[in-house]
Amino acid sequence: MELFHFYGVAIAPVDTGDCREDARLHIDPASMIDFFAPGFCGVLALSANPGVFRAMKGLPPMPEGFSDWMREVANQLMGKVKSRLARFQISLHTELPQLRHPSDVERRHRSCRQLFCYSFRTLKGEVFVTLSGDFDDGSLIFSNASPLPLDGKLILF
Numbered sequence: 001m002e003l004f005h006f007y008g009v010a011i012a013p014v015d016t017g018d019c020r021e022d023a024r025l026h027i028d029p030a031s032m033i034d035f036f037a038p039g040f041c042g043v044l045a046l047s048a049n050p051g052v053f054r055a056m057k058g059l060p061p062m063p064e065g066f067s068d069w070m071r072e073v074a075n076q077l078m079g080k081v082k083s084r085l086a087r088f089q090i091s092l093h094t095e096l097p098q099l100r101h102p103s104d105v106e107r108r109h110r111s112c113r114q115l116f117c118y119s120f121r122t123l124k125g126e127v128f129v130t131l132s133g134d135f136d137d138g139s140l141i142f143s144n145a146s147p148l149p150l151d152g153k154l155i156l157f
Contacts, residue, residue, distance in 0.1 A: 042133015
């Protein structure tokens with residue numbers, strides 16, 4: 001994930017065979033973002049060992065701990081998901097990231113038809129990302145033209 005590389009943390013995916021059922025649990029707290037669009041609704045969740053956030057370079061000190069950065073990293077990851085889905089004419093609407101107990105995240109997963117798990121390792125601990133929801137593959141229409149502005153373009157509100 002280039003997102004963690006940007007902050008100076010080397011990260012590598014865990015082989016899917018290594019991602020056992022009992023290892024598919026978020027640690028406390030997990031950062032969670034709800035999203036929706038026509039044909040899509042779900043939740044993205046991210047949790048990481050606190051040592052991962054302490055190892056990130058270029059972050060200002062947070063007296064409240066790493067909670068704000070967990071929400072920010074989850075928000076940036078959701079932005080990457082949104083930009084990928086924009087290529088398929090899906091315009092996701094997202095809620096603000098919240099810190100939740102892992103049992104809240106698991107409860108949300110059980111109510112969804114699809115669940116995708118991504119596990120990563122760093123020198124300072126593990127990172128776990130889940131994307132769950134109800135996704136209508138029929139609503140995906142690929143377009144080569146990106147509806148999003150290119151990097152460096154000015155967006156006037």
